[in-house]
Amino acid sequence: MSIQDKISALMARPGQDPVAKDDVPWWLKFSGRAAGTVGGFLAMALGVSVCISFSAVNIIGGIWQILAGFVLICCEAPCCCLFIDHVQRLADFIDSRPYWNRAAVYVLMSLPPLIFAFGISSFFGSGFIFLTGALYGMMALGKKASxxxxxxxxxxxxxxxxxxxxxxxxxxxxxxxxxxxxxxxxxxx
Structure with missing residues (x-):
């Protein structure tokens, strides 16, 4: 048993199968989670800066970006939202869905802030959400053939x-x- 398998066994959720059901490399799974966690926090912080312009359209785009970042944090890093009751059930539901569902939702979530309030803050905030969706899209494609x-x-x-x-x-x-x-x-x- 390799060190990575031992760490994964220690970090496994209760009732989770010890053998992975897909052929996605471990580094791609961890990079998807990391991009989602960092991207969620970045999207929320930059969403506040988009709202500061006091234009109605920019406020709508900024609020959407803040909410999209919060949903991303709840799905990818539920340990950051322990104070909210049903976040763990949402995270378990999202984890049970296929990767292409997550990719589609994250990519679609990242588009409205760019449409409503295009700027450097919305570009980077929504860009990380889009990056997370792209990583999950790569996971959905599966393992490359030999x-x-x-x-x-x-x-x-x-x-x-x-x-x-x-x-x-x-x-x-x-x-x-x-x-x-x-x-x-x-x-x-």
Whole structure:
């Protein structure tokens, strides 16, 4: 058992399976959590600075950014919000969802502050929320194939006669209908 496995076993939640169910690298999981935690605090702090301009549109964008940062903190680092009753249930619900759901929610949450009040504060605050969504999107894509599997897929693609290739036809060397050309009409008839 490696040191990382021992630390993960110590940090596991009660009732959690000791074996991970996905093939996401540990460093990508931790970077998603870290970007979410840092990005949430940064978004809340910079959201306050967006609200200072006293323009109605900027106040709406700043409040949205503050709320988006707070939701991100509640989902990614529920230990920072122990004073709120149902944060742990929200975090457990979010953890049970697929990675692409989290990515979509975080990316969509980051867009309104940029639309309402575009500035350097909203760019960096919402940018970290967007970064967290992008990291979860990368997790949703899954593990990269091995070099041998990629070689086999490339060989199958380059050999159209082989059954199951990406460019295989029913008849080898048959041209699609779109390449046959238009009919030629003779006007002398």
């Amino acid at each position: 070099a041998e599997e990629m070689r086999q897929a490339a060989n199958a693609e380059n050999n159209p006669v082989q059954a199951g290739g990406m460019r295989s036809n029913l008849v080898a060397h048959a041209q699609p209908i779109s390449f046959s050309g238009a009919p030629v009409f003779d006007s002398n008839v």
